[in-house]
Amino acid sequence: MSMSDLFKEATARTEADVPYSRPGTPGGVRIQHIGFIGLGAMGYIMARNLAVNREARPPHSPPVLVWNRTASKAEKLAKEVGESKIRVAQDIEQIARDCDIIITNLSNDQVVKEVYEKLAAELQSSTHNKILVETSTIYPTLAGELDALFSSLPNVNLITSPVFGNPAVADKAQLLIVMSGDYRSKKEIAYLLVPAVGRKVFDLGGNIEKAPTFKLIGNSMILGTLEVLAESFTLAEKSGIGSSLVLDLVKDILPAPTTVAYADKMVHDKFDGSVGFAIDGGIKDASHIRRLTAEHNSPMPNIDVAHQHMITARAIHTAQKAAGKQEYETLDWSGIVAGTRVAAGLDAFDSRKHLNVVRVEKEED
Numbered sequence: 308m309s310m311s312d313l314f315k316e317a318t319a320r321t322e323a324d325v326p327y328s329r330p331g332t333p334g335g336v337r338i339q340h341i342g343f344i345g346l347g348a349m350g351y352i353m354a355r356n357l358a359v360n361r362e363a364r365p366p367h368s369p370p371v372l373v374w375n376r377t378a379s380k381a382e383k384l385a386k387e388v389g390e391s392k393i394r395v396a397q398d399i400e401q402i403a404r405d406c407d408i409i410i411t412n413l414s415n416d417q418v419v420k421e422v423y424e425k426l427a428a429e430l431q432s433s434t435h436n437k438i439l440v441e442t443s444t445i446y447p448t449l450a451g452e453l454d455a456l457f458s459s460l461p462n463v464n465l466i467t468s469p470v471f472g473n474p475a476v477a478d479k480a481q482l483l484i485v486m487s488g489d490y491r492s493k494k495e496i497a498y499l500l501v502p503a504v505g506r507k508v509f510d511l512g513g514n515i516e517k518a519p520t521f522k523l524i525g526n527s528m529i530l531g532t533l534e535v536l537a538e539s540f541t542l543a544e545k546s547g548i549g550s551s552l553v554l555d556l557v558k559d560i561l562p563a564p565t566t567v568a569y570a571d572k573m574v575h576d577k578f579d580g581s582v583g584f585a586i587d588g589g590i591k592d593a594s595h596i597r598r599l600t601a602e603h604n605s606p607m608p609n610i611d612v613a614h615q616h617m618i619t620a621r622a623i624h625t626a627q628k629a630a631g632k633q634e635y636e637t638l639d640w641s642g643i644v645a646g647t648r649v650a651a652g653l654d655a656f657d658s659r660k661h662l663n664v665v666r667v668e669k670e671e672d
Contacts, residue, residue, distance in 0.1 A: 342406030346375040350412035360503035403429035447516035469522035487518035534613035537644035580637030589640030616646025
């Protein structure tokens with residue numbers, strides 16, 4: 308296959324994964340100033356990928372302006388990719404003033420609300436067009452509250468755009484991107500984020516609360532899978548089968564990359580949340596899912612159990628930290644298996660301490 312054919316194939320695949328026609332650019336390529344707020348495990352990688360992707364940042368584009376509550380993370384990113392591609396903002400207000408597109412990726416609903424209140428206050432007098440892109444996992448009604456903050460500002464559009472994928476997926480720019488809100492803004496941001504940050508966009512329409520709802524439904528499937536895996540591996544340990552054999556079975560009958568990756572973490576006690584998804588975030592998401600199920604009278608008992616098992620795991624990890632005996636500073640949400648292990652009388656985080664029950668067949672006389 309020739310290089311031109313490869314290019315056509317890649318272009319066709321990208322176009323199919325973005326549910327909008329490519330935005331027009333009268334008078335040439337529009338140079339936009341991008342701002343990014345929140346450089347956690349996911350935000351750091353997303354901002355980096357935006358900064359280094361040529362399609363997202365045409366020649367002569369200004370550096371991506373970043374801000375993080377812990378300034379050292381922003382400084383680290385600027386050093387990693389160079390100040391020609393990343394520049395550190397003095398504060399959130401500077402990003403509001405200087406940037407045309409402002410992307411946020413934040414830890415929880417309260418932080419999201421605080422950041423957007425600061426943005427809204429700074430943008431009250433703005434006469435320039437701004438697009439705000441909220442990529443965190445938030446409760447749907449918060450999206451409506453954020454939208455109301457900017458309803459009186461005709462030059463500001465907010466879209467919700469949560470993403471699916473862990474840091475390893477983000478590193479490969481393979482995130483799944485969900486969008487809801489203003490059509491023209493979604494169209495513009497879709498081509499900014501794909502393929503720089505993600506590989507596909509799900510369009511949830513104009514209701515800004517739909518994308519956060521979709522994200523919680525997706526996370527319920529992931530969390531439910533984690534709970535089933537945790538229970539199965541624990542039973543395998545107690546019955547003398549061993550979790551390694553069950554991991555092989557998972558690879559054969561449930562070969563989804565995310566499922567296999569989390570299964571491998573559980574079996575090999577790889578619970579480092581600094582390179583995964585911190586269990587605090589998992590508990591927050593589970594709380595949101597449970598609230599959503601209550602509002603819609605749609606029970607998810609599996610999520611109720613998973614929520615309790617994550618709390619158990621966090622409680623054990625917190626006690627270990629207090630005693631200075633923890634292996635990881637931050638616990639990954641695959642540590643949910645600790646909840647099922649201790650309920651079955653096993654060690655929470657060290658499977659080497661498990662005393663497997665070996666079944667012996669009774670010989671006939």
